Amino acid sequence: MTTHFDKQQPHSESFTPFLQQSKAQRPRYRALFSYIQQRILSGELPTQSRLPSSRELAELLSLSRNTVKQVYEMLLAEGYIETRHGDGSYVSQQLSLNLPTEHHSPAPDAEAVRLSAKSRQLEQIRPLFHQHPQQLLLPAIAALDQFPWQQWQRSVAHAGKQMKFSSGRNFMGEPALRSQIAAYLNATRGIRCDMQQVMICSGSQQGMQLAFSMLLNPGDKVLVEDPGFPGIDGAISNAGGIKVSVPIDRQGFDTDTVLHDSQDARLAFITPSRNFPLGFTLSLERRLQLLKWAREHGCCIIEDDYDSEFRFDGPPLTALQGLDGEHCVIYSGTFSRILHPSMRLAYLVLPPALVDPFNRMRGFMDGGLSSLPQLALADFMARGLFTSHLRRMRKLYKTRRSYLLQRIDETFSQQLVWEPSDGGMHGVFLLPPGNDDTAIAAQAVNEGLGIRPLSYYYDKQPPRSGLVIGFAGYNETQIDTGVARLKPILDSHLKSAL
Template identity: 80%
Template sequence: MKQYLPHKTPHSERFTPFLEQGKTQRPLYRGLFNYIQQRILSAELPAGSRLPSSRELADLLSLSRNTVKQVYEMLQAEGYIETRHGDGSYVSPQLTLSRRTTQRSPGPHTRPIRLSAKSEQLEQIRPLYQQHKQQLLLPAVPALDQFPWQQWQRSVTHASRGMKFHTERDFMGEAALRTEIAAYLTATRGIHCDMRQVMICSGSQQGMQLAFSMLLNPGDRVLVEDPGFPGIDGAISNAGGIKLSIPIDRNGFRTDIALHHQQDARLAFITPSRNFPMGYTLSLERRLQLLEWARKQGCCIIEDDYDSEFRFDGPPLTALQGLDGEHSVIYSGTFSRILHPAMRLAYLVLPPALVDPFNRMRGFMDGGLSALPQLALADFMARGIFSSHLRRMRKLYKTRRSYLLQQVTQIFNGQLRWEPSDGGMHGVFLLPPGIDDKTIVEQTMKVGLGIRPLSYYYDKQPARSGLVIGFGGYDEARIDAGLALLKPILEHHLKS
């Protein structure tokens, strides 16, 4: 049986909401299409019911008939309605839809999507802090106002012209950028590699995800520093690995604990140049012990070269990979902290034996990255702009660190004790015993500060209370403004 909508009044009632609200959407045909689509999906226009003719609906809504005809054609193309020659348009009889709300929230009978066991494991891991550009004294933020934008735009323009007939795709990344990175690392970090060993990633996190998925089986153990970067926890968990937190001291990763008691570990993830967040450097003796362990056990070391470029008291130290670690060390670096956080480009330097397996996995993983930013960065490096910018930032950050230390000493009168480090983009300041750094940071975030609690970076080891204060991206005026916001909050806790 045909279901006819009554000819006059119900038509008006059905489309009154569109007359009041739908006409505000542009273009009009899209607004009318969405309106009718939702009425059909909610079963307000039931299957088999007749729609007004295009002329009738156009007159009712004060629209052109062509607009209504276009809407009906779209509805028919997507299967919502069917047109019967000489008899008008009908809601498709095949649509057996139960009446439901048109709201986007799930209804009472909607079953929730089931997540995997891996996703449930991630819920147990420390959540990462969200970064906001308006926050002051946020760690790991570069001096964005000092970035050579005109030079970068020139490189982007050069790269876009070169892409005109660029059809090659290499899962490892653009050859031009990989060549520049290999030359840079050989000259500045003592790394032994050629461009064939360099893989470009969309960020250090992606590199870690790939490395752990390639090197770990479920249940394999990974040695990590404690305190350390919490972002690595999710990558280890996702690969089914088990994290073994090893304490550090002023000489870095405690190899006396890690290597003597954890011989069954499959992998070590460390930051030998500068531990995050403490800034400690791994001693030469421990570096050699770690390399010897990797060779004897057939294990791999992932060297995250965090902030190695910003060593203020001399040139960067030789990377662990350069100390005869070419066959057992995966070296990881990133451009987001050197240049710009939005520049999601990082890289891995792989041991020769891992190049083919990683290349094969990368093809299945994402098929490689966009060529334009890679080619732009390659030109940026080839013209010497990258190295020049790096030298300027090293001097600038050293000046900003000195100013921060000076101001903290004057304002807080020794109640914040600096933990010495030879470089970086943030400072660690220890609080007096009994002061809860997390409570302080919760309050500072409310006033626009990006300071982080030191205790957040500890896992199994007894946490020290302190504040991780960024200075790299802030001039003297903004450092002063940030410390002025911190002062009353900290004084309140110190007096309590």
């Protein structure tokens, strides 16, 4: 019988690489198991070769005999070696069928794992910006230093205790949170729903994925705002949908032509309270037109109400869902902007007929979310902390926006012209025509600014050049710093463009 260790190579040499490994990272038994496992899988230890006895190996490696025995038992249990009575341990004969005959390096043109056509399609979609928390003037960052951390910690502790009584998995979300959200929406957003219609999602991004996958067949058309929120592109593509871009004007989504021309669309995705990113509100006339279109063609409207809580000159506008008597609107709200971007909690308000199908899908998709953050948020809302934080932030963001507008006006006068909006967390500032907003924003990123180019949000419509500048998450000193960093960038670009 071949004894690979003792005939072809002395044990000490076979184990030299193991002895040279750093000892700090993992337990020795785990390291020795992996070492022998890898040598067997790579074919360096051929099948039927004999392993040294546990006593020999323990001496060689200065390990306890129990450690080596434990490793041999693991190798035996997982099928790498077999024992022969009175004759020690051998590399398993069974492995000869499946192990590579030679050291295997993949053929140069071989793909490690083949991706589906769907995922290849995602490579064509405009990539999303990565938010670096250190960047200044990011458009969708809340005032995190104002978050009531102590109160939140109390809610988290309370949730930890509540979990004892939580009855297990809830695909739609924790009833306590759904009930708080339903009460809040009925009271403040003019939404007509009961808690049974509220589904908790991990960010509205997940809600979109779910909604598009449940409502679209491959090839179905989806009306989207242009400029609009690029975060939905992946969800539409994933469901095989085809975007039909709808221009935006000061009345919002231009329903006049598009609804006439797109009778065969299945769905519309819109931000009626405040178009993202321009901030225009969909007029009542167009709201009614859109609802009529949906009703007459059996279509659905997804209303993305991402930051309408921050309307500065009056209470938030009534949601489109509140006008919908026919149950064709899915309302989507998020806590990412109001509370914290990493909260990853959002919700859909579903028309009653969609509750069961969505619930079923959720069971297959992820089985619902972790109950701990949901229970914490439910407690936070029940104690009135959510609404009081919201009230404080509304005032604060209004002040911060005024400060940004004043600083931009003083520093850039006619070079950056504000596109008025009644609220939000960012401002849109138009550049004189002919300026390259992408180049300006790219340079701004190098200077630690999270400013976005307006043209990025356009898809098929002719883009306007401008800068999307966040103010909500930044105090006056930070806004001053941001504007000071932007000044030389804009000066150099605007000069060269003239």
